[in-house]
Amino acid sequence: MAKNIVEFRNLKTYFYTEEGVVKAVNDVSFSIREGETVCVVGESGCGKSVTALSLMRLIQSPPGKIEGGEIIFDGRDVLKLSEAEMRKIRGNEIGMIFQEPMTSLNPVLTIGEQLMEPLMVHKFMSKKEAWNKAIELIKQVGIPRAEQIMTSYPHELSGGMRQRIMIAIALSCDPKLLIADEPTTALDVTIQAQILDLLRKIKQERNMALMLITHDLGIVAEMADYVVVMYAGKVIEEAPVRELFKNPKHPYTRGLLKAKPIIGKRQDKLYTIPGQVPNPIGLGNYCYFSDRCEYAMDICRQKIPQLTADENGHKVACWLYEGEWKK
Amino acid sequence: MSEPLIEVKNLKKYFPIRGGVLQRTIGYVKAVDGVTFTINKGETLSLVGESGCGKSTVGRTIIRLYDKTDGEVFYKSIPIHSLKKSELRKLRPKIQLVFQDPFSSLNPRLRVGDAIGEALLDHGLISKNELRDKVIETLEICGLAPYHIDRYPHEFSGGQRQRIGIARALILDPEFIVLDEPVSSLDVSIQAQIINLLMDLQQQKGLTYLFISHDLSVVEHISTRVAVMYLGSIVEMAARDELFDHPLHPYTQALLSAVPIPDPDLKRERIILEGDIPSPANPPKGCKFHTRCPIAKDICREQIPEYKDVGGGHFVACHLV
Numbered sequence: 230m231a232k233n234i235v236e237f238r239n240l241k242t243y244f245y246t247e248e249g250v251v252k253a254v255n256d257v258s259f260s261i262r263e264g265e266t267v268c269v270v271g272e273s274g275c276g277k278s279v280t281a282l283s284l285m286r287l288i289q290s291p292p293g294k295i296e297g298g299e300i301i302f303d304g305r306d307v308l309k310l311s312e313a314e315m316r317k318i319r320g321n322e323i324g325m326i327f328q329e330p331m332t333s334l335n336p337v338l339t340i341g342e343q344l345m346e347p348l349m350v351h352k353f354m355s356k357k358e359a360w361n362k363a364i365e366l367i368k369q370v371g372i373p374r375a376e377q378i379m380t381s382y383p384h385e386l387s388g389g390m391r392q393r394i395m396i397a398i399a400l401s402c403d404p405k406l407l408i409a410d411e412p413t414t415a416l417d418v419t420i421q422a423q424i425l426d427l428l429r430k431i432k433q434e435r436n437m438a439l440m441l442i443t444h445d446l447g448i449v450a451e452m453a454d455y456v457v458v459m460y461a462g463k464v465i466e467e468a469p470v471r472e473l474f475k476n477p478k479h480p481y482t483r484g485l486l487k488a489k490p491i492i493g494k495r496q497d498k499l500y501t502i503p504g505q506v507p508n509p510i511g512l513g514n515y516c517y518f519s520d521r522c523e524y525a526m527d528i529c530r531q532k533i534p535q536l537t538a539d540e541n542g543h544k545v546a547c548w549l550y551e552g553e554w555k556k
Numbered sequence: 557m558s559e560p561l562i563e564v565k566n567l568k569k570y571f572p573i574r575g576g577v578l579q580r581t582i583g584y585v586k587a588v589d590g591v592t593f594t595i596n597k598g599e600t601l602s603l604v605g606e607s608g609c610g611k612s613t614v615g616r617t618i619i620r621l622y623d624k625t626d627g628e629v630f631y632k633s634i635p636i637h638s639l640k641k642s643e644l645r646k647l648r649p650k651i652q653l654v655f656q657d658p659f660s661s662l663n664p665r666l667r668v669g670d671a672i673g674e675a676l677l678d679h680g681l682i683s684k685n686e687l688r689d690k691v692i693e694t695l696e697i698c699g700l701a702p703y704h705i706d707r708y709p710h711e712f713s714g715g716q717r718q719r720i721g722i723a724r725a726l727i728l729d730p731e732f733i734v735l736d737e738p739v740s741s742l743d744v745s746i747q748a749q750i751i752n753l754l755m756d757l758q759q760q761k762g763l764t765y766l767f768i769s770h771d772l773s774v775v776e777h778i779s780t781r782v783a784v785m786y787l788g789s790i791v792e793m794a795a796r797d798e799l800f801d802h803p804l805h806p807y808t809q810a811l812l813s814a815v816p817i818p819d820p821d822l823k824r825e826r827i828i829l830e831g832d833i834p835s836p837a838n839p840p841k842g843c844k845f846h847t848r849c850p851i852a853k854d855i856c857r858e859q860i861p862e863y864k865d866v867g868g869g870h871f872v873a874c875h876l877v
């Protein structure tokens with residue numbers, strides 16, 4: 230089995246706000262193997278982006294702070310590296326596509342300049358070499374007229390093209406891991422299909438690991454090898470993709486799968502999960518899903534369930550499965 | 557039999573493009589370029605299509621938030637765009653709009669109760685001392701609690717804000733509501749709550765909806781009929797089951813095949829369209845889809861395909877159908 234490229238171990242990332250402490254990432258552990266696609270899913274605000282940004286050490290401080298845990302990337306704990314060492318990893322060994330495509334390209338630099346910079350900084354290429362490599366990358370992400378694109382500015386490109394350029398930049402230094410945070414949320418379905426196709430193709434060619442953050446279960450089913458489900462700052466379930474869709478265990482995961490209308494499967498009424506996600510400030514010692522859960526028991530309101538694996542390695546944090554663990 | 561509540565006839569809405577030092581009109585964005593359809597009483601007609609294809613513009617022009625460029629819209633045979641402003645104002649409560657994010661349209665300093673009741677008072681449809689009860693009743697119908705009435709917009713979650721947006725329209729006792737991406741910004745677990753609410757309200761009150769969305773799985777769930785738009789025109793329209801089971805237009809087929817389905821074992825033949833959506837300021841000649849159509853022929857580049865009924869109210873505009 231391939232070895233882990235990244236391991237989150239008990240990561241805690243908090244934000245200190247006026248209203249109180251937001252435990253955005255609250256004791257999160259999971260790993261991604263070399264060449265594997267791991268999808269991180271969950272509702273808005275559950276901590277997906279903060280998990281990724283912690284790995285990149287891009288948490289804005291204040292108000293944010295990584296309060297505990299380790300993130301082992303390729304054998305090193307990135308939380309212990311100096312900023313200079315971190316810069317060698319960022320955009321080089323780890324590529325990242327950010328959630329807001331509009332804000333992540335520099336509007337005053339040409340596409341060519343933005344593609345060539347990391348190549349010259351990290352790979353010590355000459356201007357000529359970087360230019361040629363940039364052209365190659367633009368072609369690889371499926372944009373015609375590469376030379377013309379090199380001298381264009383971001384606003385001259387469509388949303389889909391900008392997202393392809395973001396992918397090209399993230400791939401430029403042959404990263405071992407690509408983090409893609411909602412890479413297609415802002416795009417139309419036909420353009421989304423193009424981008425997902427591209428990501429799949431590139432991943433195969435390069436044997437690169439992919440951490441794909443999304444809230445779309447359709448995308449998860451299509452792209453993931455392994456799925457991590459988060460809720461209110463915690464991982465509440467994780468499993469290989471088939472296992473998760475066939476045999477979801479956590480009431481929240483099950484609810485999510487039932488609540489989504491599916492094309493081709495008409496039903497009269499949608500299943501709904503009542504209520505809404507809890508206020509992230511001041512959560513106590515109980516299952517954070519308990520006020521929305523139809524199976525909630527007394528213990529659920531008294532103790533946080535821990536993430537525990539069954540014999541197949543399917544992990545869930547829910548008191549319903551306590552009996553199973555004891556067996 | 558179903559009777560038409562809204563009839564849209566060859567509706568056009570062009571936005572001027574200005575340029576040069578004098579800011580003269582140098583062209584037009586043909587956002588809506590001649591659409592024709594009816595919406596029957598009590599049904600949900602959905603408009604789908606990619607960003608910029610003109611869905612919101614259709615919705616807004618139908619209820620005359622935008623003046624038309626050409627064509628007409630009839631509400632119970634009343635020509636909406638020919639009404640005097642005072643006549644239109646009387647009609648307003650009956651034809652309502654719910655936005656994607658009602659938060660941006662809510663005044664942050666106005667209590668939610670006042671925001672919901674505002675229009676009722678404006679239209680003189682209620683007296684001040686009856687208002688509070690009416691607002692509370694509407695809040696409850698929309699799944700909110702009476703104590704929410706004195707809260708401010710920022711104290712609500714996305715799903716609750718959408719309920720406020722619906723309450724604001726509903727309190728006027730409308731017959732027709734344009735729902736412009738009402739669940740697009742919400743999480744799956746909250747989306748389902750709002751969709752069920754909309755469908756329940758429709759049943760109880762016999763409401764008629766124009767439902768605008770780019771999410772085809774939601775559209776399949778909620779619609780009676782579906783119209784697919786591309787660059788300002790409707791390219792296909794049919795009853796829900798007919799459209800999803802037998803899509804005829806190559807664009808509809810590509811759109812449907814592009815939707816990711818939450819089943820990892822399902823392997824589908826996917827039609828990946830090449831290229832980007834052309835600008836509506838300068839749409840391709842002939843069939844506007846020919847630049848991306850996988851089966852385009854010579855005729856498609858020259859002649860505009862006729863929009864015709866191929867049987868049983870299934871309309872399609874394609875030379876090869």
Ligand SMILES: Nc1ncnc2c1ncn2[C@@H]1O[C@H](COP(=O)(O)OP(=O)(O)OP(=O)(O)O)[C@@H](O)[C@H]1O
Pocket residue numbers: 244245246251253271272273274275276277278279280289292293328444509
């Ligand atoms: N700079 C910040 N200051 C204060 N709180 C923050 C900050 N950044 C994130 N948070 C909080 O941390 C939590 C997790 O946020 P995060 O961005 O990781 O969510 P997410 O899962 O990526 O959601 P989405 O799907 O909306 O992108 C949220 O409660 C958010 O409000």
Ligand SMILES: Nc1ncnc2c1ncn2[C@@H]1O[C@H](COP(=O)(O)OP(=O)(O)OP(=O)(O)O)[C@@H](O)[C@H]1O
Pocket residue numbers: 571572585586587605606607608609610611612613614770836
């Ligand atoms: N007020 C306006 N002034 C000028 N152009 C406009 C205006 N409103 C819309 N447009 C243009 O008209 C076209 C159709 O826009 P519209 O908002 O109707 O699209 P849409 O289908 O609702 O897209 P989306 O899915 O992104 O909401 C676009 O090219 C848009 O830029």
Ligand code: SF4
Pocket residue numbers: 479480481516517518519520522523524525526529534546547548549
């Ligand atoms: S621990 Fe209890 S409340 Fe939480 S998901 Fe499981 S059954 Fe529901």
Ligand code: SF4
Pocket residue numbers: 805806807843844845846847849850851852853856861873874875876
């Ligand atoms: S008319 Fe031609 S280009 Fe247009 S959709 Fe039909 S086959 Fe394609």
Ligand SMILES: [Mg+2]
Pocket residue numbers: 277278279328410
């Ligand atoms: Mg995020």
Ligand SMILES: [Mg+2]
Pocket residue numbers: 611612613
């Ligand atoms: Mg719109």
